[in-house]
Structures are given as C-alpha cells and as structure tokens.
Amino acid sequence: MAPPPNPDVEIYLAVLKHLPDAVVVVDQAGHPLFSNPAATALLPGSIAGLGGHGHGTYQLLDSHDRPLTLPELPLQRVLAGQPFQHEELLLAVNASPHRRWVAVSGVPLQGLGEAAALITVRDISAMKQREANLLIQAFHDPLTGLPNRHLFMDRLSHALTRAQDASQGHRQGHPQDSMALLFIDLDRFKVINDTLGHPVGDALLVEVATRLQTQVGAEMTPARLGDDEFAVLVEDMATSFTAIDLAEQICAAIRQPFFLKQQEIYIEASIGIALGLSTYQSAEDWLRDADTAMYQMKDSPDQRWHVFDSSHQVQQDLRLQTEIDLRHALGRGELRLHYQPIVTLSTQEICGFEALVRWQHPTRGLLPPGEFIDIAETTGLIIPLGQWVLAEACRQMQAWTAAYPAMANFTISVNMSSRQFSQPSLVEKIQQILAETGFAANHLKIEITEGVLIKNSETIIGVLEQIKAMGIMLVVDDFGTGYSSLSYLHRFPFDCLKIDRCFIENADQDFEKLEILQSVVRLAWNLGLEVVAEGIETPRHYAQLKALRCELGQGYLFSRPLAPEAVEGMMTEKMAPLLKPTPAT
C-alpha cells in the first residue's frame, strides 16, 4: 500500500508553486535541483544568469548598470560560503530594453542531501517605481517637473564641495571660474497671473520650463525655485562667457511670444548671475548673490542679465553699519550743523544761512548728508534727526542774534524731508521748538523739495498752510529737478523758490539752460515769489544771475557751508560784502 501523502510536503509544494518569488535550489556544483514556476517566468532560460551552469538569457547588473562579475554572482557567492540577504540588483533580459529591479537572497543548505544552496529572487520593480515617484514628488516641482528648490540647493552644495576639493587638491584649471548660478525671474508674471487667471499663469510657467530645458545642456541643472523664479546651475564651463551666452539665449527664448488658451502673451526674463567661487561657504550664499545680481541690474532694455558684483555687497554692508551707527549718533551728540551764507546778490551782503547737517562719525570723520540722509529717511530716523536740526538751528540763531546785532534780521533755512511731513504732530513740534528757543517764526524758512508735494499733496497743503500761518516762510528747494510742472506752485503757499544748481552750472554755455533760468525767474516774479539761486561757483554765474535780477544766491563763490566757529569768526570781523572787488561780468 502506498504510503499516505505527507500533508506537510504537499503544502510546501503548493506554497512554492504559487509563491510570486523565484526559488531555486542548486547542488554544490551549481546545477539546479529545483525551481518553482515563478523562477521559470522571472529567470528565463536557465540559472546561468545567477552564476550557475548553462547559457543565460538574462544578466544581473548593479545599481549603476554594471554587469556583475562571475565571483559577484549570487550562486557563486553562496557556494563560496558568503550568504546574503535582500540585495537589490537589476535584471536585464537579453533583447529587452526594460530592466527589472530584483531583491536576491542566497542561503546555504545543509543536511538536505545534494542540495547545497537556496536562491530566492523577488521582483521589486513596482516598489522601486513607487519609491522613485515619491522621490520625484519630494524633489521636483509638480507643475513643471523641474527639480525644486530642495534638490537644487543640494546640487549647489555638491558642486561647491567638488570645487573646494578640486582647489585644495591643486587640480589643473580654475574650478571657481568653471561654475555659474543663474537666477531667473519673470517680469510682469504676477500681472499676467492676476489678469488672465491662474490656469493661464500655470500654462505659462510650464511653457517657460520647457523653453528653459531646451536651452540648457547636459552639464546644467535647471530648477524652479518658487512662483516665477527659476534657476540654472552650470558646471564645467569653459569660461564665464558660457554663462553669459546662456543667459542671452534664455532671455531670447522667453522673449518669443507664448500662445496660451487663445491668448498671445509676451514676457521678459531678468537673470542674475553669480560665478561659483570656491570661497562660498554655503549654497545659500551663492544663491543670495545671484539674487542680488538681479537687483544690481541697470534698467536697460537691451541687457536683461547682470553678473554679481561683490563691491555691491560691500556697499550694502556699509549701509547697514551706517544705519546701526546712526541710531547711536543722535544720543551721542555726533550731529553737527554747518551754515552756508545766503547773499543778497545786488549788495553781496549776507542776509541769512542755510543750516546743513553733518555727522561727526567716530571713525569715518565728518560725513556729508549725502552719506546718511536717505538711510535716515528709510529707517524713520529722519524724524528725531530733523527735530534736532530744527531745534539746534533755532537755538544757534537765537544765540547769534543776541551776540551779533548785525545778524538781527538774518533768516535761517532748514531742510525738511517728505517723511517728516508724515508725522502727525509736526506743527506742534515746530511750535514747541520756537517757544523753547525764543526764535522768531518770521526769520525761519523751511525748505522742501518738489518730491514732498507729489506724494500726498492734499494732506501736505493743510500742513504747509498751518506752518505758514505761524509766520514761517516756505521754500521749494532744488526747483526744476522734480518732474512736476510749474502749475503746482499756485496750489501751495510758497514764499520762495530755490533754483537747483544744475540750471546755474551750465547756463553760461548752454543757451537752453539760460532760457529756462530766465523764464523761471520771470515766473517767480509773476507769482510774487522770492528767488534764490544755489550753486553759484564762478563770477560768470554771479553776473548772469544778477543780470536776470535774481535776488538771492548761495554758492562756493561766496562761501562754503561753515562750522559755527567759522561763522562767529566771520561775524567778529566787520560785516563787509563777501566779494571784494565786485567780479567782472
């Protein structure tokens, strides 16, 4: 009687038959003793591809696509006494372009007769594909499919490390010149997105990405950093001109019209370029410089790219340092006022001064206002600074008028920035300063530039009228440099018009300038305004202005702005006309 079937063996056989993993058992010589149906399907032909006997129709490769050598093949390793678990390899079936990912394990078998080793091969292609998709999602922009910021920063870091290694290893060539980072920004993208809608905006970005990809070579990495910002990392450039050529090509490609959803769209790119210096400490620094380069770009329609200039960074650092120092300057009493005489042109006698602020910087010396006024304006420090200037000018003038009778009717002109007009309590502050110093309001002139009037003119008119009601005179400074027309002069309660020195500078050579000067003086007369000419530097300027019957003037010909001690020195001498003898015309 036949022995009853061993239920265990039947179960094992059924399991092996239905198991999706390939299972192969070999003898000590590498001959197959057993293989399940999955093995026949996955490893067509024979087990030669695993390192056994016969002619294989497939090959095992490592993750770099390199075929394994004989001793590296699974069967050879197990039989040589080196078992292994779940090694991920590629399986290439001859004549098929597709590769499968497989996980191969090899264990030795003992005490099972001829059986010497067991090899299992699992098809993990689907899992690998899912992994790859996840990687793509994590490191790529879902809209354009380009590498995202995360992956791009990683590539930058690697490129920097390679450049640093190369320069330390004294390899030939100049690695710092051979890499560049292009930061690309689309001009007007936001407008298109807002007006034509996000679907059009998205389609445009996809199209831009496609054009970008057609411009970049294999040694370059394009990326989308966010919104309408793209970037390209260029490695192994021959010269830095490669980066510039590429920037030109990208601009030209993006400048071509886009046809999206029945619309014709035009857009321009601006490109900041930072060469990859091996001195960069981080990818962030490198990217920041490329970004900065874009802002350094001149507003030129022909050139849409700019190479980062490190001296600009130095300037920014200086600006930041100035801002920090300026915050202390007020408290430490480092500000000074210099006084430039204003002269009655017909008599050459001084009739007043313009107060001009200076900063006695602890390490940089005496700084002119050009070095700090606009920083004070952007930071808001102009409010306390302006208040100090007004208070100090009034205090000083009050002291001088008491000490020097000749100065009794002198006026003092004080400059005010537009930002000062935004403080709600300006009028009260001025009143308070006049009250505290005892200086007469009708000897004070406040100079404002045309720019002040352009912004917020309705509110400004109200403030100016209150100031004027106090008896203070109002002067338009740098007249002719703003872009407003003469028409606004009617609307504002000015007393005086100060012609910018650019009109005086060349009036003796430039006939057009002279004509303008003439008509400005005439206009001022018609409006009943006093005229001051600034920047009188030569006897010719002086003669010309006098001929035009301009009343007042200031300039280096008469005097530069003076420190208070110099004013006092001048006042103790006899109050003589400043020019002796009268200059020739």
Ligand code: C2E
């Ligand atoms: P501004 O009010 O037009 O002052 C006249 C500027 O021209 C002064 O420069 C003065 O030194 C210069 N200047 C005078 N005569 C001549 C000349 O014959 N030739 C040339 N080339 N220049 C001449 P500064 O002192 O450097 O002041 C520059 C600007 O800074 C002033 O222009 C004014 O806008 C601003 N500023 C000065 N002090 C203050 C202040 O206390 N507050 C505010 N907000 N701005 C001030």
Ligand code: MG
């Ligand atoms: Mg002025």
Ligand code: MG
């Ligand atoms: Mg001026």
